[in-house]
Amino acid sequence: MSTSTRNLSLTILDQEKSEQIHEASLYLMENVGMKIEGTRAFKLLHDNGAVTTNEGFTLIPRELVERALKSVPKELVLYKRDGEPSIKINNVNAVYFGTHADQLELVDPSSGRVRKFLRKDTAMMCKLADYLTNIHFILSVGMSADLRPEVQSQITFLETVKHFSKTINFSTNDIGALKDIIEIAAIVAGGLNNLQERPFIFYLCDPIPPLAHPKESTEKLYISAENRIPVVYMPYCMMGGTSPMSLAGTLAQCNADILTGLVITQLVSEGSPFIYGSMPSVFDMRSTIGSYGAPEFHLLVAASSDLAAYYGIPFFGTAGCTDAKVLDEQAVAETTMELFSTMLSKANIVHDVGVMDHCNSVSPELVVLADEIIEGLKHYTQGVQVNAEELALDVIKEVGPGGDYLTNLHTLLNIKKVWYPSLFSRDMQNINESQIKEKVKEKISNIMESHQVPQLNKSILMELEKWSAKLE
């Protein structure tokens, strides 16, 4: 199946519940307030009616939210590196997935061991993601162990843009790296104007819940909006730690944080593209981790996608990840549950596919498995069409009572409508040992040997080399 269009959906928050949460978020913004740092965003908010209490909490009036919700674009197209449209967020309700270009650690497919993520591994992750049909974007973060922290984000982005031809999502360690990467991406796009018109990059930044937006965050929003680079603003909170120990309260707090980011971007530049991101996770009170595989987390991600849909804003979700450290039963169970949930939800752009060990590592093998799981689930989310052709009454009549469909032309013509897995087994006689892991490893080594990522043209590569030299 080529597209990921969905013809069915699961509603966690209906209109009434969405309105209640919206009102609760506005209450928090108007009465509790936000900790806002960064002089430019602070001034902009105050010039437009926000006030700051004696305790230093900035109260944001609902008019600002309402204005921002009007001006924010409801549709969004993200492009491939060559300027071809790829990710289209509109009323067609498609869903797109992405993995990581780097991480703290790599679950090395050649050794099966977890080790530090190195600069060279980004090319491998990129090549893999470039090949897989259900992976539409990659997230470049800047965490490789063999890079200096001051240039981790920039160098990782340079490695990514050289080795990946689809859409690039990126986050940065600091404000300077964001500016650098916009410049680098503009070179690849043939100028900032081209980049703004056909963005092949989109940015990811976050507040620090609860209700705190430090200078780094507001400046990142400011610069993205100023440059009209699509930006995801995504609180990562943990129930019981950085959000209340209740589902609705956590949603209301996250939503208030996100709307604050939205207001800032729209005040900086009305109509600048904004993507609603939310990671309302669970603080595991036994181990003290923030869970990536908790069912409540993925319930709340799906619920947040309802809120984004209620506002008509594109949604950035999370799925295909696990708390497990190695590829085991838990890893596959959590990954599958999340992908199923997110594909039934209203999420549009979904990150963290292949992420393991509650976001310490990424596993190329899990990415390949997720690609297969997504492919299968697309055959579920297609839904059921009921019309004359699909009812096929003439075919049933032709075969008649007691007949069979095996030799009927209708069967022959429609066989391929059903999904046939490429990795999972449906053999009549299975051997006693699973062959899936071997197939996954083989697939990865085949991709590494034979897939060619389209090359950037020489003059662009030379410009990028100059950047590399300057940074190193």
Place this chain on the structure above:
Amino acid sequence: MSSFADLAQYVIEGAESQVREQVKSLTAQGVNPLEIINQGLIAGMSVVGTRFKAGDMFVPEVLMSARAMSAGIEIVRPLIAETDMPSFGKVVLGTVKGDLHDIGKNLVGMLLESSGFKVINLGVDISPEQFVQAVKEHNPDIVALSALLTTTMTAMKETIELLQEEGLKDKLKIIVGGAPVSMDFADQIGADGYAPDAGSAADLCKKILCL
């Protein structure tokens, strides 16, 4: 008749008001205040620590128990000479410069306190100079540095270097923690210890102080 076992049980249950009553009743009976602490309050808290490690108690329950224990200690504190107060040591704790992440570091602080350490929590975005200042002021046994970002991990190194330059490093132990931090990194920057989570930070502190 009040007993140490009852007192310990109330600490385990996090029942602050019962702990207070029990401690008052024991002191009224003329029981040695140090015994109340060691055989009642700390005994209860040590069960809590074991249960937490086994996954049978959750963080907020541990914190409730710690609060109950502290309430009991406050009642007997005036009856004991300051030098006789049992304490594992003093820890200066903070998130390093450029990093505003709070929760992990706070949790470490709370769990260290619940294990009997005195904790001075400096907050977030603490510069090497501020750590040095705090060490001079509080004379701690341990300095605990926290970072969540790969970029701010370098500030851990700078902090350790400044403590070294100021001639303070040899008088104390330095421990580091946070999502991107590893044992390798701790060794590399000359830290004395690394704990992967808040629960094991207390064990680490006891270990490096040979308690």
